[in-house]
Amino acid sequence: VGELAQATGLTIRALHHYDRVGLLTPTRNAGGHRCYAGSDVRRLHQIVALRGFGLSLTEIAGTLDGTGPDLHDLLRRQLEQTQERIAAGRRLQARLLGVLGALGPRDQPSAQEIVELIEEMTNMDQAFTPQQLEQMAQQRREMMDRLTPQELADLQLRREEATSGLSPDQLTEMRQHRRRLLPDSWLPDS
Amino acid sequence: VGELAQATGLTIRALHHYDRVGLLTPTRNAGGHRCYAGSDVRRLHQIVALRGFGLSLTEIAGTLDGTGPDLHDLLRRQLEQTQERIAAGRRLQARLLGVLGALGPRDQPSAQEIVELIEEMTNMDQAFTPQQLEQMAQQRREMMDRLTPQELADLQLRREEATSGLSPDQLTEMRQHRRRLLPDSWLPDS
DNA sequence: TTGCTCCTCACGTCACGTGAGGTGGC
DNA sequence: TTGCTCCTCACGTCACGTGAGGTGGC
Numbered sequence: 001v002g003e004l005a006q007a008t009g010l011t012i013r014a015l016h017h018y019d020r021v022g023l024l025t026p027t028r029n030a031g032g033h034r035c036y037a038g039s040d041v042r043r044l045h046q047i048v049a050l051r052g053f054g055l056s057l058t059e060i061a062g063t064l065d066g067t068g069p070d071l072h073d074l075l076r077r078q079l080e081q082t083q084e085r086i087a088a089g090r091r092l093q094a095r096l097l098g099v100l101g102a103l104g105p106r107d108q109p110s111a112q113e114i115v116e117l118i119e120e121m122t123n124m125d126q127a128f129t130p131q132q133l134e135q136m137a138q139q140r141r142e143m144m145d146r147l148t149p150q151e152l153a154d155l156q157l158r159r160e161e162a163t164s165g166l167s168p169d170q171l172t173e174m175r176q177h178r179r180r181l182l183p184d185s186w187l188p189d190s
Numbered sequence: 191v192g193e194l195a196q197a198t199g200l201t202i203r204a205l206h207h208y209d210r211v212g213l214l215t216p217t218r219n220a221g222g223h224r225c226y227a228g229s230d231v232r233r234l235h236q237i238v239a240l241r242g243f244g245l246s247l248t249e250i251a252g253t254l255d256g257t258g259p260d261l262h263d264l265l266r267r268q269l270e271q272t273q274e275r276i277a278a279g280r281r282l283q284a285r286l287l288g289v290l291g292a293l294g295p296r297d298q299p300s301a302q303e304i305v306e307l308i309e310e311m312t313n314m315d316q317a318f319t320p321q322q323l324e325q326m327a328q329q330r331r332e333m334m335d336r337l338t339p340q341e342l343a344d345l346q347l348r349r350e351e352a353t354s355g356l357s358p359d360q361l362t363e364m365r366q367h368r369r370r371l372l373p374d375s376w377l378p379d380s
Numbered sequence: 381t382t383g384c385t386c387c388t389c390a391c392g393t394c395a396c397g398t399g400a401g402g403t404g405g406c
Numbered sequence: 407t408t409g410c411t412c413c414t415c416a417c418g419t420c421a422c423g424t425g426a427g428g429t430g431g432c
Contacts, residue, residue, distance in 0.1 A: 046305055049312040063301055071301040079286040082279050089276040096269045111253055111261040115236055122239040
């Protein structure tokens with residue numbers, strides 16, 4: 001019965017799905033329950049293995065039935081797609097570290113301000129221009145000058161809260177990214 | 191009209207979709223056509239920017255309308271998910287390089303053989319055991335000994351075909367991976 | 381009249397998740 | 407009778423893609 005097949009880490013619903021799409025059709029007993037024979041279990045293991053390599057259910061069916069395209073080609077395409085996804089993920093990661101890093105030193109920027117920052121980053125999709133950096137630095141200096149000691153302590157507290165959810169690796173990456181994005185004059189300030 | 195909005199790189203259908211889900215509802219003219227005012231275009235730019243940061247349409251709507259959760263938190267979660275996806279992609283890439291690398295020296299393995307290899311890799315999800323390595327080496331030696339010079343030339347040709355679709359970087363990574371996976375005795379053979 | 385863009389349904393995608401409602405053997 | 411597992415519909419997910427069939431202004 002399907003409960004034992006669930007030992008493979010799949011849900012019953014997944015097995016129903018494989019049955020419906022014709023990927024794995026076990027026999028039925030008198031009560032209509034699915035009975036997975038040894039050959040079914042072996043096929044299921046192959047399905048799980050191929051699925052773990054990123055193949056779609058259609059590709060898996062074609063491979064196991066010998067009707068699909070060459071598995072070797074399939075795997076090479078998978079490799080290409082995976083590398084593209086990794087690259088895209090890294091670009092997104094860099095942009096996210098960019099905003100989060102730029103957000104760090106400011107006090108509670110409103111969503112509206114963050115959206116504007118993201119818009120600017122998207123529009124020029126480069127680092128900041130010197131003029132913008134100077135403007136940001138100027139605003140920041142003015143803000144810091146106007147803060148009372150109490151407000152400074154609050155800001156430090158909030159900054160710690162903002163980074164407490166991050167792993168050490170994330171923090172390191174964020175700092176490295178900020179270092180690349182911003183000139184040295186910004187770094188030893190805080 | 192929507193044609194100008196298509197200058198943002200979106201399809202007309204996407205704008206229809208944003209309209210239907212209430213993310214961006216332009217005014218209509220007498221003929222029922224959508225008319226995007228300046229404010230609509232600005233909002234659309236913000237939508238595109240936030241979408242580029244991995245936010246869902248629901249999250250974008252909540253952010254722009256000020257009703258959603260904190261954008262700062264959203265971006266941190268995005269960062270975590272992105273890093274997880276990158277890590278998962280790298281693991282998949284490593285496994286793909288593993289099979290493709292192991293497949294290299296063999297002549298046209300059938301899909302069935304590749305499936306078995308993938309199954310083994312999945313089952314133990316480690317490198318090969320010494321016994322398996324010895325067995326594979328034995329089979330390989332026997333096979334090479336039985337080949338005629340003509341067959342050897344064919345094999346070399348097929349091997350070149352198999353790798354011709356790969357970039358230099360992919361080849362380098364593949365070789366490095368094979369070096370880590372297999373003992374030295376396998377390397378200078380070919 | 382001929383093109384062109386625009387419109388509205390409405391189904392399809394991918395691999396299932398999630399109830400809703402019912403059945404057979406302990 | 408009470409639980410338990412099993413079953414079959416059938417809709418929902420996410421961001422649109424893709425025809426099908428019709429309309430208004432040049």
